[in-house]
Amino acid sequence: xxxxxxxxxxxxxxxxxxxxxxxxxxxxxxxxxxxxxxxxxxxxxxxxxxxxxxxxxxxxxxxxxxxxxxxxxxxxxxxxxxxxxxxxxxxxxxxxxxxxxxxxxxxxxxxxxxxxxxxxxxxxxxxxxxxxxxxxxxxxxxxxxxxxxxxxxxxxxxxxxxxxxxxxxxxxx
Amino acid sequence: xxxxxxxxxxxxxxxxxxxxxxxxxxxxxxxxxxxxxxxxxxxxxxxxxxxxxxxxxxxxxxxxxxxxxxxxxxxxxxxxxxxx
Numbered sequence: 654x655x656x657x658x659x660x661x662x663x664x665x666x667x668x669x670x671x672x673x674x675x676x677x678x679x680x681x682x683x684x685x686x687x688x689x690x691x692x693x694x695x696x697x698x699x700x701x702x703x704x705x706x707x708x709x710x711x712x713x714x715x716x717x718x719x720x721x722x723x724x725x726x727x728x729x730x731x732x733x734x735x736x737x738x739x740x741x742x743x744x745x746x747x748x749x750x751x752x753x754x755x756x757x758x759x760x761x762x763x764x765x766x767x768x769x770x771x772x773x774x775x776x777x778x779x780x781x782x783x784x785x786x787x788x789x790x791x792x793x794x795x796x797x798x799x800x801x802x803x804x805x806x807x808x809x810x811x812x813x814x815x816x817x818x819x820x821x822x823x824x825x826x
Numbered sequence: 827x828x829x830x831x832x833x834x835x836x837x838x839x840x841x842x843x844x845x846x847x848x849x850x851x852x853x854x855x856x857x858x859x860x861x862x863x864x865x866x867x868x869x870x871x872x873x874x875x876x877x878x879x880x881x882x883x884x885x886x887x888x889x890x891x892x893x894x895x896x897x898x899x900x901x902x903x904x905x906x907x908x909x910x
Contacts, residue, residue: 658836662843669847677900681855684896685846688859688866691889695873700885707889711863715896716909723908 656696662689674729680718687711697763701792832872839865856900863893 663686670682687710694703761768782794796804839862846858867890874882902909 655832655836658840662839665843665847675852677852677903678849678855681852681859681900682846684859685843685862688862692866692869692873695870695882695885698877700882704885704888707866708892712892712895716899719899719903720909723903 656693659689659693659696663693674731676722676727676729677719680715680722683718684711684715687714828872828876832869832876835865835869835872852904856897860893860897863889867893 666682666686666689670679670686673679673682687706690710691703691707694700694706765771778791778795778799782791782799783789786794786798788794788798842858842861842865846855846862849855849858867886870886870889871883874880874886899909
Protein backbone atom coordinates (compact mmCIF):
# COMPACT_ATOMS: atom_id res chain seq x y z
CA UNK A 654 0.00 0.00 0.00
CA UNK A 655 2.91 2.31 0.77
CA UNK A 656 4.25 1.60 -2.71
CA UNK A 657 1.04 2.84 -4.29
CA UNK A 658 1.06 5.92 -2.06
CA UNK A 659 4.66 6.69 -3.08
CA UNK A 660 3.93 6.27 -6.79
CA UNK A 661 0.88 8.49 -6.39
CA UNK A 662 3.08 11.13 -4.72
CA UNK A 663 5.47 10.92 -7.67
CA UNK A 664 2.71 11.59 -10.21
CA UNK A 665 1.28 14.46 -8.14
CA UNK A 666 4.74 16.03 -7.76
CA UNK A 667 5.53 15.74 -11.48
CA UNK A 668 2.20 17.26 -12.59
CA UNK A 669 2.48 20.07 -10.03
CA UNK A 670 6.07 20.85 -11.09
CA UNK A 671 4.94 21.21 -14.70
CA UNK A 672 1.89 23.32 -13.82
CA UNK A 673 3.78 25.73 -11.54
CA UNK A 674 4.51 29.13 -13.11
CA UNK A 675 7.13 30.05 -10.50
CA UNK A 676 10.24 28.16 -11.65
CA UNK A 677 11.83 28.23 -8.18
CA UNK A 678 8.80 26.34 -6.84
CA UNK A 679 9.15 23.84 -9.68
CA UNK A 680 12.74 23.20 -8.63
CA UNK A 681 11.62 22.64 -5.01
CA UNK A 682 8.97 20.16 -6.17
CA UNK A 683 11.57 18.31 -8.25
CA UNK A 684 13.67 17.99 -5.06
CA UNK A 685 10.69 16.35 -3.33
CA UNK A 686 10.26 14.11 -6.39
CA UNK A 687 13.86 12.90 -6.08
CA UNK A 688 13.52 12.11 -2.39
CA UNK A 689 10.35 10.06 -2.98
CA UNK A 690 12.01 8.32 -5.91
CA UNK A 691 14.91 7.39 -3.61
CA UNK A 692 12.46 5.73 -1.20
CA UNK A 693 10.91 3.81 -4.11
CA UNK A 694 14.36 2.55 -5.14
CA UNK A 695 15.03 1.45 -1.57
CA UNK A 696 11.70 -0.43 -1.50
CA UNK A 697 12.94 -2.29 -4.59
CA UNK A 698 16.15 -3.16 -2.64
CA UNK A 699 18.31 -1.13 -5.04
CA UNK A 700 20.14 0.80 -2.35
CA UNK A 701 23.00 2.05 -4.52
CA UNK A 702 20.60 3.45 -7.14
CA UNK A 703 18.63 5.11 -4.34
CA UNK A 704 21.82 6.66 -3.08
CA UNK A 705 22.70 8.05 -6.50
CA UNK A 706 19.16 9.38 -6.90
CA UNK A 707 19.28 11.21 -3.58
CA UNK A 708 22.74 12.72 -4.02
CA UNK A 709 22.46 13.61 -7.72
CA UNK A 710 18.71 14.22 -7.99
CA UNK A 711 18.00 16.00 -4.74
CA UNK A 712 21.45 17.43 -4.08
CA UNK A 713 23.45 18.43 -7.16
CA UNK A 714 20.60 18.87 -9.67
CA UNK A 715 18.77 21.29 -7.38
CA UNK A 716 21.92 23.41 -7.04
CA UNK A 717 22.58 23.33 -10.79
CA UNK A 718 18.98 24.30 -11.59
CA UNK A 719 19.08 27.19 -9.11
CA UNK A 720 22.40 28.30 -10.61
CA UNK A 721 20.82 28.23 -14.06
CA UNK A 722 17.76 30.08 -12.74
CA UNK A 723 19.93 32.86 -11.30
CA UNK A 724 21.03 33.73 -14.88
CA UNK A 725 17.49 33.98 -16.25
CA UNK A 726 14.02 35.12 -15.17
CA UNK A 727 12.18 33.45 -12.32
CA UNK A 728 8.64 33.51 -13.71
CA UNK A 729 7.55 31.49 -16.69
CA UNK A 730 5.83 33.53 -19.40
CA UNK A 731 2.34 32.46 -20.31
CA UNK A 732 2.19 31.07 -23.82
CA UNK A 733 -0.84 29.78 -25.66
CA UNK A 734 -0.66 26.54 -27.60
CA UNK A 735 -3.25 26.17 -30.39
CA UNK A 736 -5.68 23.29 -29.69
CA UNK A 737 -4.82 21.54 -32.97
CA UNK A 738 -1.17 21.26 -31.86
CA UNK A 739 -2.27 19.95 -28.46
CA UNK A 740 -4.18 17.17 -30.23
CA UNK A 741 -1.08 16.22 -32.26
CA UNK A 742 1.18 16.25 -29.17
CA UNK A 743 -1.33 14.18 -27.18
CA UNK A 744 -1.61 11.59 -29.95
CA UNK A 745 2.18 11.25 -30.22
CA UNK A 746 2.55 10.89 -26.44
CA UNK A 747 -0.24 8.32 -26.19
CA UNK A 748 1.18 6.29 -29.08
CA UNK A 749 4.69 6.35 -27.56
CA UNK A 750 3.44 5.25 -24.15
CA UNK A 751 1.35 2.48 -25.74
CA UNK A 752 4.44 1.19 -27.58
CA UNK A 753 6.53 1.37 -24.40
CA UNK A 754 3.85 -0.48 -22.39
CA UNK A 755 3.67 -3.11 -25.15
CA UNK A 756 7.44 -3.56 -24.77
CA UNK A 757 7.07 -4.43 -21.07
CA UNK A 758 4.50 -7.17 -21.67
CA UNK A 759 6.90 -10.08 -22.17
CA UNK A 760 9.33 -9.05 -19.43
CA UNK A 761 9.76 -11.44 -16.47
CA UNK A 762 7.90 -10.49 -13.29
CA UNK A 763 9.69 -8.60 -10.50
CA UNK A 764 11.89 -10.91 -8.41
CA UNK A 765 11.49 -13.90 -10.75
CA UNK A 766 14.49 -16.19 -10.02
CA UNK A 767 14.33 -17.68 -13.53
CA UNK A 768 14.70 -14.32 -15.28
CA UNK A 769 17.59 -14.13 -17.79
CA UNK A 770 19.33 -11.51 -15.65
CA UNK A 771 19.57 -14.01 -12.77
CA UNK A 772 20.19 -17.23 -14.71
CA UNK A 773 22.49 -16.21 -17.58
CA UNK A 774 25.87 -14.94 -16.31
CA UNK A 775 25.12 -13.81 -12.75
CA UNK A 776 25.80 -17.19 -11.03
CA UNK A 777 29.22 -17.40 -12.67
CA UNK A 778 30.10 -13.87 -11.52
CA UNK A 779 28.95 -14.72 -7.99
CA UNK A 780 31.07 -17.90 -7.89
CA UNK A 781 34.21 -16.91 -9.78
CA UNK A 782 34.63 -13.14 -9.50
CA UNK A 783 36.60 -13.22 -6.25
CA UNK A 784 39.07 -15.81 -7.59
CA UNK A 785 39.49 -14.10 -10.93
CA UNK A 786 39.56 -10.43 -9.92
CA UNK A 787 40.15 -10.39 -6.19
CA UNK A 788 37.60 -7.68 -5.38
CA UNK A 789 35.07 -8.61 -2.65
CA UNK A 790 32.23 -6.54 -4.16
CA UNK A 791 30.73 -8.27 -7.23
CA UNK A 792 29.31 -5.07 -8.70
CA UNK A 793 32.72 -3.40 -8.54
CA UNK A 794 34.35 -6.47 -10.11
CA UNK A 795 31.90 -6.44 -13.04
CA UNK A 796 32.15 -2.68 -13.58
CA UNK A 797 35.90 -2.27 -13.26
CA UNK A 798 37.22 -5.57 -14.58
CA UNK A 799 34.81 -7.63 -16.73
CA UNK A 800 33.36 -4.49 -18.33
CA UNK A 801 36.55 -2.47 -17.92
CA UNK A 802 36.74 -1.12 -21.49
CA UNK A 803 33.07 -0.14 -21.39
CA UNK A 804 33.60 1.79 -18.15
CA UNK A 805 36.74 3.39 -19.61
CA UNK A 806 34.68 4.60 -22.59
CA UNK A 807 31.97 6.04 -20.35
CA UNK A 808 34.54 7.80 -18.20
CA UNK A 809 36.22 9.26 -21.31
CA UNK A 810 32.89 10.66 -22.55
CA UNK A 811 32.10 12.25 -19.18
CA UNK A 812 35.65 13.63 -18.90
CA UNK A 813 35.40 15.20 -22.35
CA UNK A 814 32.01 16.71 -21.56
CA UNK A 815 33.39 18.15 -18.32
CA UNK A 816 36.36 19.74 -20.13
CA UNK A 817 33.99 21.26 -22.73
CA UNK A 818 31.77 22.74 -20.01
CA UNK A 819 34.78 24.23 -18.22
CA UNK A 820 36.08 25.76 -21.48
CA UNK A 821 32.66 27.21 -22.33
CA UNK A 822 32.11 28.71 -18.91
CA UNK A 823 35.63 30.13 -18.55
CA UNK A 824 35.26 32.35 -21.58
CA UNK A 825 32.41 34.23 -19.93
CA UNK A 826 34.42 35.20 -16.83
CA UNK B 827 4.55 -2.04 14.45
CA UNK B 828 7.11 -0.77 11.92
CA UNK B 829 4.47 -1.07 9.20
CA UNK B 830 2.07 1.09 11.20
CA UNK B 831 4.79 3.67 11.78
CA UNK B 832 5.63 3.72 8.06
CA UNK B 833 1.95 4.24 7.24
CA UNK B 834 1.69 7.16 9.65
CA UNK B 835 4.84 8.74 8.20
CA UNK B 836 3.40 8.37 4.70
CA UNK B 837 0.16 10.02 5.81
CA UNK B 838 2.19 12.89 7.27
CA UNK B 839 3.99 13.18 3.95
CA UNK B 840 0.59 13.73 2.30
CA UNK B 841 0.08 16.83 4.46
CA UNK B 842 3.56 18.13 3.64
CA UNK B 843 2.97 17.49 -0.06
CA UNK B 844 -0.28 19.45 0.12
CA UNK B 845 1.59 22.42 1.57
CA UNK B 846 4.32 22.06 -1.07
CA UNK B 847 1.82 22.23 -3.93
CA UNK B 848 -0.62 24.72 -2.42
CA UNK B 849 1.88 26.82 -0.47
CA UNK B 850 1.35 30.47 -1.38
CA UNK B 851 4.97 31.47 -0.94
CA UNK B 852 8.15 29.78 -2.09
CA UNK B 853 9.39 29.56 1.51
CA UNK B 854 6.57 27.13 2.33
CA UNK B 855 7.83 24.93 -0.49
CA UNK B 856 11.45 25.11 0.68
CA UNK B 857 10.35 24.05 4.16
CA UNK B 858 8.26 21.27 2.61
CA UNK B 859 11.31 19.95 0.73
CA UNK B 860 13.25 19.93 3.98
CA UNK B 861 10.45 18.06 5.81
CA UNK B 862 10.05 15.51 3.02
CA UNK B 863 13.80 14.92 3.28
CA UNK B 864 13.47 14.30 7.02
CA UNK B 865 10.55 11.94 6.43
CA UNK B 866 12.65 10.11 3.84
CA UNK B 867 15.33 9.54 6.47
CA UNK B 868 12.82 8.09 8.96
CA UNK B 869 11.08 6.04 6.27
CA UNK B 870 14.41 4.58 5.14
CA UNK B 871 15.29 3.53 8.68
CA UNK B 872 11.82 1.94 9.05
CA UNK B 873 12.13 0.10 5.72
CA UNK B 874 15.48 -1.20 6.91
CA UNK B 875 13.86 -2.66 10.01
CA UNK B 876 10.86 -4.03 8.05
CA UNK B 877 13.23 -5.87 5.69
CA UNK B 878 15.35 -7.01 8.68
CA UNK B 879 18.37 -5.18 7.26
CA UNK B 880 19.31 -2.68 9.98
CA UNK B 881 22.38 -1.47 8.09
CA UNK B 882 19.99 0.73 6.08
CA UNK B 883 20.35 2.97 9.14
CA UNK B 884 23.78 4.12 7.91
CA UNK B 885 22.28 5.11 4.56
CA UNK B 886 19.53 7.01 6.36
CA UNK B 887 22.21 8.90 8.31
CA UNK B 888 24.02 9.91 5.13
CA UNK B 889 20.68 11.08 3.66
CA UNK B 890 20.25 13.27 6.71
CA UNK B 891 23.68 14.78 5.99
CA UNK B 892 22.76 15.54 2.37
CA UNK B 893 19.31 16.83 3.19
CA UNK B 894 20.17 20.46 3.83
CA UNK B 895 22.32 21.06 0.70
CA UNK B 896 19.43 22.12 -1.52
CA UNK B 897 17.99 24.29 1.26
CA UNK B 898 21.35 26.07 1.62
CA UNK B 899 21.51 26.71 -2.14
CA UNK B 900 17.93 28.02 -2.10
CA UNK B 901 18.59 30.38 0.81
CA UNK B 902 21.77 31.70 -0.81
CA UNK B 903 19.87 32.35 -4.02
CA UNK B 904 17.11 34.21 -2.16
CA UNK B 905 19.63 36.29 -0.23
CA UNK B 906 21.98 37.34 -3.05
CA UNK B 907 20.08 36.48 -6.23
CA UNK B 908 23.02 34.38 -7.40
CA UNK B 909 25.02 31.38 -6.27
CA UNK B 910 28.67 32.21 -7.00
